[in-house]
Amino acid sequence: MVGFWTNIKIKVNTSVKEATTERELALLLSLLDKSTYSGLRDSIAILLLYKTGIRIKTLGALREQNIDFENILFLRRKCVTPKGLDSDRRFLLF
Numbered sequence: 109m110v111g112f113w114t115n116i117k118i119k120v121n122t123s124v125k126e127a128t129t130e131r132e133l134a135l136l137l138s139l140l141d142k143s144t145y146s147g148l149r150d151s152i153a154i155l156l157l158y159k160t161g162i163r164i165k166t167l168g169a170l171r172e173q174n175i176d177f178e179n180i181l182f183l184r185r186k187c188v189t190p191k192g193l194d195s196d197r198r199f200l201l202f
Contacts, residue, residue: 133158 136154141147153167160182162170174182 128158 133154137151140151140154142151156162156167156170157164162182170182176182
């Protein structure tokens with residue numbers, strides 16, 4: 109059984125994407141017209157993605173009941189994982 113692991117080759121992606129800088133974020137946000145619904149919505153979405161690190165799919169599924177406004181947390185509902193029922197997870201918002 110030990111020989112099994114000698115034939116396994118794991119590809120590791122060594123290139124790491126550079127993170128967006130605060131200056132780039134400010135530039136992007138300055139291009140949006142926050143006086144319109146869509147501009148304000150997009151600004152909030154960009155800030156949520158940037159500050160929390162959530163994925164776009166999670167952002168799209170986000171509902172009011174997923175936000176704890178008093179403690180400034182995202183709440184994720186219980187979900188089924190390969191190991192069974194996953195417990196609630198909390199994500200710090202700001």
